[in-house]
Amino acid sequence: MKFSVSSKDTRSAARCGVLSTSHGDIPTPIFMPVGTRASVKSVEPEELKALDVKIILANTYHLFLKPGNDILFKAGGIHRFMNWDRPLLTDSGGYQVYSLSQLRKISEEGVIFKSHLDGSRLHFTPENVVDTQRIIGSDIMMPLDECPPWPAEKSYVRKSGELTIRWAERARDHFADTTPLYGYEQFQFGITQGGTFEELRAESSRALVDMDFDGYAVGGLAVGEPAEEMYRMLDLSHTLLPESKPRYLMGVGTPANILNAIERGIDMFDCVIPTREGRNGRVYTRSGTMNLRSAKFADDFRPIDEGFDNHVCRNYSRAYIRHLLNVGEILGMKLCTLHNISFYLWLTSSARRHIQAGTFTDWKEAFLKEFNSNDKA
C-alpha cells in the first residue's frame, strides 16, 4: 500500500499524509463515515461525494447476513452494488463480537454468531472473513479480531489478545493466498488489542507489526474506559507502530477524542457518532453540540452554526429542521446527518491544514476551548 507522510507537526506526533487506493487517494488525517449495511443511513452516495467524503466504512458481519455473498458477488462487489466509486473499508465483524456478545461463542477456530435477524448460526473464521471481504471488494479489509469489553481482567485480555494475534496470522496468510475478484488491489490492516494494559498492547502491536500488514488499527478502545486511558494507549502505539504505515483508531470518536488522537499520530477514524446522533437530533457546531428537538429552537431561524459554510447551514434553519424532526419527517434526520458528517470532515481537514501550517497544537487548544465553553446541548 502506498502511504506517504507529507508533513509532521513539530510539537506533537501529528502528521499529514496521503493514502493511495485503486479508488482514489485519501488525505490523512481523515474521518470515515460509517455505512454498515452499504449505506450511510439516510444519505445517498452522490451526496457523500458532494460533501467531499473520501472513504466510507461498511461491515462484513452485516453484509454477510444481508444481502449475502451471492448477491454481492453477482453485483460485482460493493462499489458497483451501491454506486460508490471512492475508497471503502470493511470492518470484519470483530466489533460485533463485542456488541453482540450475548449472541456469539468464541473458539480457537473463530466465532459462531446466532444471527440477530433470524437466529441462525453463522460461522466466522479468520479465513472466511477474508473471503467475504474479497467478495465485498473493499479497498481495505480488516481481519477478524476479538474486541474485549472494558473493564476486563488482565488475564482475559491477555488470552483474548493472543487469540486475536493467532487469528491475524491466519488472516494474513489467507489474504496472501487469495486474490482480488474485481481487478483492483485490496489491502489488509492489522488490529492491535490489549485493552488498556501497556504490556499487552505492546505485545499485540509487536506481533502484528511482524506480520507486515498494510496499515495498523488500534482496536478495543472507546469501549467505556476513561479517555485518558485511551490516550495512554495511543502514546504507546505511536512508539510501536511503523511511521511509514497508516494508523487507524477504530470507532473513535468525539471531536476531542479525534484531535487528541491526531496529536498522538493517528491518521484514520470512523465513528457512528455524527450519523447516529444526527438521526437523534444532536448536531455539532464549533461552539458545542445542541439537541435540535428542543422546543427552544421552534422559532430559531438561524442556521445550525452561524457562519459555518456548508450546505445545511447555508440553506436551512434550526426551526425548520426542528420542525422536521418533531413531525418525524426523514428529511430532518438526513439534514442533521449531512451537517454532522460535514462538521467531522471539516474537523479533520482543518487538522490537516494546521499540521501543514505548523499550528496544529494551538489550533486544537483553541478549538476545544470554544467547543467546550459554550455547549448548547
Add this chain to the structure above:
RNA sequence: GGGUAGGUAGCGAAGCGGUCAAACGCAGCAGACUGUAAAUCUGUCGACAAUUGUCUUCGGAGGUUCGAAUCCCCCCCUACCCA
C-alpha cells in the same frame, strides 16, 4: 322541542365508591449514544416543599357516604340522531 353519547391533568384517552395526583399515547423537559441489533433507549412530566411530605384537581353547584373522578339531583356545554 325530543332522544342518545359525552364533558378527566397542555392535547387525546383509560378509570366508573376506597389500593387515584389519576393507566396509556402525544406534545413538553432532561439525559444517553464512540470499528451501528439504534428513525433507538432512559428518566421526568398538577402545584409547592424538592428522600418517606403537604396542598388543590377529574364541566359547575348541591347532596348521599366513614370515604366520590366514580352514586343521586339541578344547571351549563359538546357531538350525533329525530322533529
